[in-house]
Amino acid sequence: MKRKINVALIGPKFMGKAHSNAIRSAAHFFELDCEPVMKTLCGVSEGLEATAKLYGWQKTERDWHKVVSDPEIDCVAICTPGNLHKVMAVETAKNGKHVICEKPLANTLEEAETMLSAVQESGVINFVNFNYRRVPAVVQAKKLIEEGRLGDIVHYRAIYQQDWAAYVTGNYVWRFDNEISGGGAIADMGSHVIDLGRFLVGEYDEAVCTHKTVIPYKINPTSGEKKSVTSDDAANFMATFKNGVSGVFQTSRVSVGKKNWLSFEVNGTKGSVVFNLERMNELEVYLSDSDEDVSGFRNVIVTQPCHNYIKNWWPTGHIIGWEHTFVHQYYEFFTAITSGVQTSPSFADGVETQRVIECLLKSDKTRQWVKI
């Protein structure tokens, strides 16, 4: 009989829904050494009970302090806006519970470091949900890099474009408030491509950045109310990595027509890879050792048994979706809990990305390259 792991989740919105699905599904596709139990859903909105039922949680609680101190709970998923991450994660850790936290890890580097100290002191397993590390195509890209099949890495380019914030008329959401969200184009979107840079290429050295809020306020379509947008809509930045790789980045939530275009390209001395989240089951791969007359970027449909995580899903060519990255993340999280072996992306990874974000914000102010 497998050990039961009682899970609690705080923040039942979009992210909470994706986490819930992953917690519910992980054991049905991956072999776990535990049995996750969806104990408590915590939130403050109306309809929490109905949501809990829909998502498959056994009970609800409105006071998160009770949740993270509940002796019955083994681990906590934090899916709230960024301004609550620190207090929740620290208290979770102090109660000796494992923790997985949405990205970016915190709203400031200082908060992130406090969180890291807390989990280190208590020794709990800690994950930050950079879920795109769990896309099989991204793992395949990393494999090619690690095995030297792309040679020495030379360039990293990453673009993350969406358009949901591109219009003046629209509902105001917490992501527009910098105090709550901790940022937009850099923190919310940029954190993903910064983390992928660390995952694929290595540690950052220096960076320079410029960002701005393109649509300065939103007009509520029904009330006509006008409310300021204080988080950044768009950012460009450049970075160098410690290993000499040069990086260039663009993130924007006001790129009309782009829905969820997280794309990166890595060029090495022997090959290149290109990825795009909107076609996340594919990886474009160029290898310079091909016969010259058939050299070209290969469209690899990353759905074969040899590709990471895939044999647990469906036969070749039967694609997986966005939510599957969360299932993979929880498979890794639960495996870390039962094995006691902390893996990545941990709070330490969250801190490193936060360090880059902090430098980017500083660079925008000082108009200087900033050492990371």
Add this chain to the structure above:
Amino acid sequence: MKRKINVALIGPKFMGKAHSNAIRSAAHFFELDCEPVMKTLCGVSEGLEATAKLYGWQKTERDWHKVVSDPEIDCVAICTPGNLHKVMAVETAKNGKHVICEKPLANTLEEAETMLSAVQESGVINFVNFNYRRVPAVVQAKKLIEEGRLGDIVHYRAIYQQDWAAYVTGNYVWRFDNEISGGGAIADMGSHVIDLGRFLVGEYDEAVCTHKTVIPYKINPTSGEKKSVTSDDAANFMATFKNGVSGVFQTSRVSVGKKNWLSFEVNGTKGSVVFNLERMNELEVYLSDSDEDVSGFRNVIVTQPCHNYIKNWWPTGHIIGWEHTFVHQYYEFFTAITSGVQTSPSFADGVETQRVIECLLKSDKTRQWVKI
């Protein structure tokens, strides 16, 4: 308190896994008027209990007769090879249980018609799992056609190519045995594109077909054993529809490099659509009423709230996977059960596709166009 619907599933392999996931997930994403309960998994292979646990079934049973006559069971999913569909479906219907059956509905038209009679007599809800009708992009294609936005339909072309059977060396699976599977390129693969033709364009009128087994036997990689392939590897066929549309089809499981390439194109007098299952979240749409200087096929990422089924999943641009079509199918199946309103694709649809298959096989023999 919602009414409980006790489900049984026969055939726990690839399809059984996909059905299980859908049954488990439907109520977590869609509002149902019932609560599906995963009662019994039925199969004959070793490890059935472990599989049942993995997939989330409460109990197991090796004798399907017991399952379909179990008073506790409300509906049965048949995921076995085609040669068992008829007996199982008929007995299920006679026991007054609702039934959803994998495609093609049967191994012969006669069997299919028997099945249809059985469900009609007992009045149970009946579905055949042409799951690609549940792809949001396919539903969008149908919407454009039904709303007249493509004008009068002129051409339908459908291609279904895979390559898993393209190599002599490989494991022998039941799909290679015509007696068990009821066919390969036409029955297994063709049934999908034939059904999509009915779904999108209308009823077939005449057809001509040629098919063959390209790789006549398989050599087991470990034992060296050689075993004949009796089902067809590849087929080409042409058809006309009753409304005058002309159709052309190619199906093959020996198209090296093609993983799950189910692609169709519909041309009308005012526009066209192109779909490809490997990029199932996208639909290419051409509308001739665009400004001339920007006329072109649009790559529609079919992941917006206005697209069918999507608002129950994730925000725009967060793609869904192959398995989601099964979740949609079960949402429709359970809805039919609770509402008592039979919807499509029903056994009647399965019969019509079987009728086309029968004519195609006949045409290959007679080398004639055959009236459908």
Add this chain to the structure above:
Amino acid sequence: MKRKINVALIGPKFMGKAHSNAIRSAAHFFELDCEPVMKTLCGVSEGLEATAKLYGWQKTERDWHKVVSDPEIDCVAICTPGNLHKVMAVETAKNGKHVICEKPLANTLEEAETMLSAVQESGVINFVNFNYRRVPAVVQAKKLIEEGRLGDIVHYRAIYQQDWAAYVTGNYVWRFDNEISGGGAIADMGSHVIDLGRFLVGEYDEAVCTHKTVIPYKINPTSGEKKSVTSDDAANFMATFKNGVSGVFQTSRVSVGKKNWLSFEVNGTKGSVVFNLERMNELEVYLSDSDEDVSGFRNVIVTQPCHNYIKNWWPTGHIIGWEHTFVHQYYEFFTAITSGVQTSPSFADGVETQRVIECLLKSDKTRQWVKI
């Protein structure tokens, strides 16, 4: 001092323009053993002199009999509608002049055979302008097949879709008149993909076809005049090749949104290629001997020095256009003239494609498979 080759061209419209450019350009990009001289442009339309000047011809002539018997002329390009090909080519050959003729070679098989006899008797170099054999990407496809890199060929699929004839309102052109053009979807468009099948795969064995005129008449946008379309708008056909390969074809000039979509796919036991004329500098290539984790269709930009014809143009990645296929054709034609070595595609190739066309037309009437 190189030998001068005096060229005459009959038919100064769209095709005449493309031929003129090729004749004018060939010697500027390819090493020829002769110096082509643009002697005479022959046509019957007003403005012939202006056209001749624009295209670079030295003189004009309205009576084609004079042109093909002019002692000064060494070779003749026939760019007229199909109903004139036979008389012109036969008389050209009888006058001992080399001849290059637009495709399809003639309006009937009998005409084509007469033409072949004529050139064989006189011993002149003869070409039929299946110019898509001269696309570097198509030559690369053939190279892969000939070198066995795709294994044994299994399938050939070819689609040729345009949409210029898809609307009722539009100018009437000679291509709509079956007597003049010799046909539409099969003869005009189909001849290309039939010839590519012979070029890439081999000789045809049997075929079955259905075709139709979708838009039965045209209404002149200014006069309101209504005129019948007697040539076919769309055709579907299937064929088998003598080597056992199966083929499936669709051609249509009423496929709304498709501009010049000549696409083919060849599947072999070891690999596949896909080509599309709208992206004629690219060839998709799949080779099954790649490492499994990076197997996929490669997008080969066929613009490298190792690719046929390319080193005479521009550096890698600098694409060529549609008209370049004509330049390549004339390079081959002039080379054949100076070397005395007849190469392909000759009138003999034109006859073979005409034979297939004749059988397709017959099959449409008899509703039978027809031996070719």
Add this chain to the structure above:
Amino acid sequence: MKRKINVALIGPKFMGKAHSNAIRSAAHFFELDCEPVMKTLCGVSEGLEATAKLYGWQKTERDWHKVVSDPEIDCVAICTPGNLHKVMAVETAKNGKHVICEKPLANTLEEAETMLSAVQESGVINFVNFNYRRVPAVVQAKKLIEEGRLGDIVHYRAIYQQDWAAYVTGNYVWRFDNEISGGGAIADMGSHVIDLGRFLVGEYDEAVCTHKTVIPYKINPTSGEKKSVTSDDAANFMATFKNGVSGVFQTSRVSVGKKNWLSFEVNGTKGSVVFNLERMNELEVYLSDSDEDVSGFRNVIVTQPCHNYIKNWWPTGHIIGWEHTFVHQYYEFFTAITSGVQTSPSFADGVETQRVIECLLKSDKTRQWVKI
């Protein structure tokens, strides 16, 4: 009888070949008010006479001073490496001859400004060959922007990647020598995307840049000789435009697998466009005023009569190649000469791009944002 324009060209290599073809072809496709005559080809390499004959020039000359002072010559095309542009253009202008010069206009801003003064003083027509302004798809992008169909422009991203310099083993060419070429990733490649930014978006305001030489030397494959590369292989830069648009750029000639990947994306408040030179006949266009359920990027095949330059070439869907941009450029150049109306891109445009280049180089040294 049209006025004859006697042309001379200096620099008979790759660029000289493309210019020669354009000069030879312009009058055959476009209506000119003059008759260009290919008078003199000037160069210093062996085989100049054979090259002149191949390209269609009447005579040759090894001393460029004689060419630019030849009374017979009306205009001069300068296709040499950048270090010779200034002296040649200035002397050409002083001799009252019209001039078209390859890009970048010069090796320094000072040189460029001297050149601009010279042509302004003499009043000759002057062009800098930013030929990508002449791609019909690029012109279409500009049209959409100018007509306001993309709304207010927000972002500009431009990437130019090649891989011909990515390998240590290879022939040394003058482009590797910074003294001769004036630069690599920024000057040679970057000048194109900088100019396109000015063409499409507006004047630059500030920029920050980092560049480097990735492959520091070349080893001659036959001699084994090792020679330093002094020009930059790769650059990243960011810029702001005076109208508030933010820009991000990457240029590299060491991006393995990328052949001639000049790609840009422009996002406005109402729409976006994406262009890629490897598919230069296409433009991706997104317009937010489409019906929501069919909104998506349209793949516009920019080959319709309504598209700029196209009606002079071929019917819809018959693509043009890279060299055609030069024909368009010469059509504009000759038209400017005969009309006396100076158009763009002129030396003034060349100076502006040079100003940006100079600032980028400065920024790389100072590690600061630089005002342009």
